Amino acid sequence: MTRVLVVDDEPAIVRALVINLRARSYEVDAAHDGAGALRTAAARHPDVVVLDLGLPDMDGVEVIRGLRGWTRVPILVLSARHASEEKVQALDAGADDYVTKPFGMDELLARLRAAVRRAEPVGDGGDTVVETATFTVDLAAKKVNRDGKDVRLTPTEWHLLEVLVRGGGRLVAQKQLLREVWGPSYGTETNYLRVYMAQLRRKLEADPSHPKHFITEPGMGYRFEK
Amino acid sequence: MTRVLVVDDEPAIVRALVINLRARSYEVDAAHDGAGALRTAAARHPDVVVLDLGLPDMDGVEVIRGLRGWTRVPILVLSARHASEEKVQALDAGADDYVTKPFGMDELLARLRAAVRRAEPVGDGGDTVVETATFTVDLAAKKVNRDGKDVRLTPTEWHLLEVLVRGGGRLVAQKQLLREVWGPSYGTETNYLRVYMAQLRRKLEADPSHPKHFITEPGMGYRFEK
DNA sequence: CACCGGCGTCAGGGTCGCGTCAAGGACGCT
DNA sequence: AGCGTCCTTGACGCGACCCTGACGCCGGTG
Numbered sequence: 236m237t238r239v240l241v242v243d244d245e246p247a248i249v250r251a252l253v254i255n256l257r258a259r260s261y262e263v264d265a266a267h268d269g270a271g272a273l274r275t276a277a278a279r280h281p282d283v284v285v286l287d288l289g290l291p292d293m294d295g296v297e298v299i300r301g302l303r304g305w306t307r308v309p310i311l312v313l314s315a316r317h318a319s320e321e322k323v324q325a326l327d328a329g330a331d332d333y334v335t336k337p338f339g340m341d342e343l344l345a346r347l348r349a350a351v352r353r354a355e356p357v358g359d360g361g362d363t364v365v366e367t368a369t370f371t372v373d374l375a376a377k378k379v380n381r382d383g384k385d386v387r388l389t390p391t392e393w394h395l396l397e398v399l400v401r402g403g404g405r406l407v408a409q410k411q412l413l414r415e416v417w418g419p420s421y422g423t424e425t426n427y428l429r430v431y432m433a434q435l436r437r438k439l440e441a442d443p444s445h446p447k448h449f450i451t452e453p454g455m456g457y458r459f460e461k
Numbered sequence: 462m463t464r465v466l467v468v469d470d471e472p473a474i475v476r477a478l479v480i481n482l483r484a485r486s487y488e489v490d491a492a493h494d495g496a497g498a499l500r501t502a503a504a505r506h507p508d509v510v511v512l513d514l515g516l517p518d519m520d521g522v523e524v525i526r527g528l529r530g531w532t533r534v535p536i537l538v539l540s541a542r543h544a545s546e547e548k549v550q551a552l553d554a555g556a557d558d559y560v561t562k563p564f565g566m567d568e569l570l571a572r573l574r575a576a577v578r579r580a581e582p583v584g585d586g587g588d589t590v591v592e593t594a595t596f597t598v599d600l601a602a603k604k605v606n607r608d609g610k611d612v613r614l615t616p617t618e619w620h621l622l623e624v625l626v627r628g629g630g631r632l633v634a635q636k637q638l639l640r641e642v643w644g645p646s647y648g649t650e651t652n653y654l655r656v657y658m659a660q661l662r663r664k665l666e667a668d669p670s671h672p673k674h675f676i677t678e679p680g681m682g683y684r685f686e687k
Numbered sequence: 688c689a690c691c692g693g694c695g696t697c698a699g700g701g702t703c704g705c706g707t708c709a710a711g712g713a714c715g716c717t
Numbered sequence: 718a719g720c721g722t723c724c725t726t727g728a729c730g731c732g733a734c735c736c737t738g739a740c741g742c743c744g745g746t747g
Binding site for chain 1: 472549567602603
Binding site for chain 2: 692693694695697698
C-alpha cells in the first residue's frame with residue numbers, strides 16, 4: 236500500500252485529494268502547515284509527499300529542505316504561482332515535480348504514479364535480492380530467508396536492515412541511520428541503534444556475538460557486508 | 462558530464478535546446494524522429510531524454526515504451542498538447558515529466574536537473590577511490606584496503622586520513638589539520654598530530670619508519686603522496 | 688661541543704561507546 | 718477485557734579509543 240502525505244492549508248483541496256486518493260486505495264495522511272508536514276513525515280514515512288507551497292507558517296521551499304535533510308521521498312509540489320522563478324527554486328531545493336493550480340485531478344494522479352514508480356527500488360541492472368553466506372534479503376518482496384525459512388522482522392528491524400543493505404558495503408553513519416529509520420529528530424539516540432542492531436544480529440548472524448555481516452565501526456556507524 | 466538526448470522534429474526547438482544545454486556543459490545528442498531517438502539512445506546511453514511527442518514517424522508514447530523496454534533513463538516529455546488525457550498517457554507509459562509548449566527555458570532546465578538528480582545513486586558522486594602502491598582508500602565507503610584485507614581505522618584516524626587525502630598531494634598545514642580534525646580551538650596541540658600520524662603510518666605504510674605516503678614537512682605540516 | 692626546538696615512539700589511565708539484558712508501556716488483535 | 722507484539726528506556730560491564738607525559742633522536746645554532 237502506497238502512503239501519501241498531503242500538505243495544504245485549504246481544507247477543500249485536502250478533502251478533494253484525500254477522497255480521490257483513498258478511492259484509489261492509497262493510504263493518506265494530511266497536514267495543514269509546514270511544521271505539521273515535517274512532523275507527520277517523520278512519524279509516518281510516506282512514500283510520496285504532495286506539498287502546497289502557500290503554507291501559513293513557513294516557506295514551502297523550507298519545507299522541502301527540511302524533508303531533503305533526511306529523506307529522498309518524492310515531493311510533488313502544488314502551487315498557485317505560475318512564475319518560472321518559483322518553480323526553479325522549488326525544483327532545485329529538491330522537489331520532484333511542480334503542478335500549478337488549478338490542476339486536473341487526472342494529471343495530478345498520473346504525476347503521482349510517475350513519482351512513485353520512479354522511486355521503486357528496482358535498481359538499474361542490479362536486482363533486489365542480496366545474498367550472504369547465512370541469509371538472503373529480498374528488498375522488493377520484503378522478505379528475509381535463512382536456511383530455507385522466512386525470518387520474521389519487525390517494521391523497525393526491516394527499515395534498519397533496508398538502509399544498511401542499500402548502503403551496499405558502504406559505511407552508514409549512525410546519524411543517517413537514525414534519521415532514516417526513526418526520523419529527523421532522532422540524530423543522537425544511539426542506544427536505539429545498539430538495541431536493534433543486536434536484534435538483527437540475533438536473527439540473522441550465524442554467531443551473533445561475532446558478526447560477519449553487520450559490522451560496527453566504532454564511533455562512526457555500521458556497515459553491511461556480504 | 463551529463464549526456465542529454467534531445468528529440469524533436471522542429472529544428473528551431475532542437476537548436477535552442479542544444480545551445481542552452483551545451484552552454485551549461487551538458488553533452489548533447491539530437492534526434493529528429495522516433496526511430497532515430499531509439500537508435501541514438503541505444504548507441505549513446507544518455508543520462509536523460511528530452512522527448513517531443515509530436516514526431517513524424519511514430520507516436521510519442523510508442524517511443525517511451527520503446528525506451529522503457531530496456532532502460533530506466535529519465536524521460537522528460539515536451540508537447541504542444543495541453544489535454545489531460547495526453548499527459549496521463551505519456552506519464553503512465555513511463556515518462557518522468559511532462560512540459561507543455563511553449564515552455565520557459567529556466568523551468569525546463571530545472572526539471573531536467575531534478576530528473577537527473579533523482580536518477581543518480583546515493584553518494585556515488587565522483588571518484589572517491591584513491592590508490593597507492595601499498596593501500597587503497599575509498600572515501601565514500603570509508604574503507605581502507607591493504608593486501609586485500611580491510612584495515613580498521615578509528616574515527617580520528619579516519620578524519621585525519623580524509624583531510625590529508627582530500628588535500629590531493631598538497632601540503633596541509635598543522636594548524637589546518639588540527640582544526641579540521643579536532644575542532645577550531647585546537648590550533649597548537651601538535652603532539653596529537655605526531656601520535657596519530659604514527660598510527661596511520663603503522664597501519665598503512667609498508668615501512669612506517671620510512672614513510673612514502675605520509676610525508677612530514679618539518680615545521681609546516683604533512684602531505685599525502687600517492 | 689652544548690643547547691634547543693621539532694619530531695617519532697611508547698605506555699598508562701580515564702573516559703566514552705558498544706553490546707547485553709530486562710522491565711515498562713503503547714498499541715492492535717482476538 | 719485480556720493478550721501478545723513491538724518500541725522505548727535504563728542500567729551495567731567491558732573493551733577500545735583518546736589523551737597525556739616522558740624519553741630519545743636528529744638537525745640547526747650559538
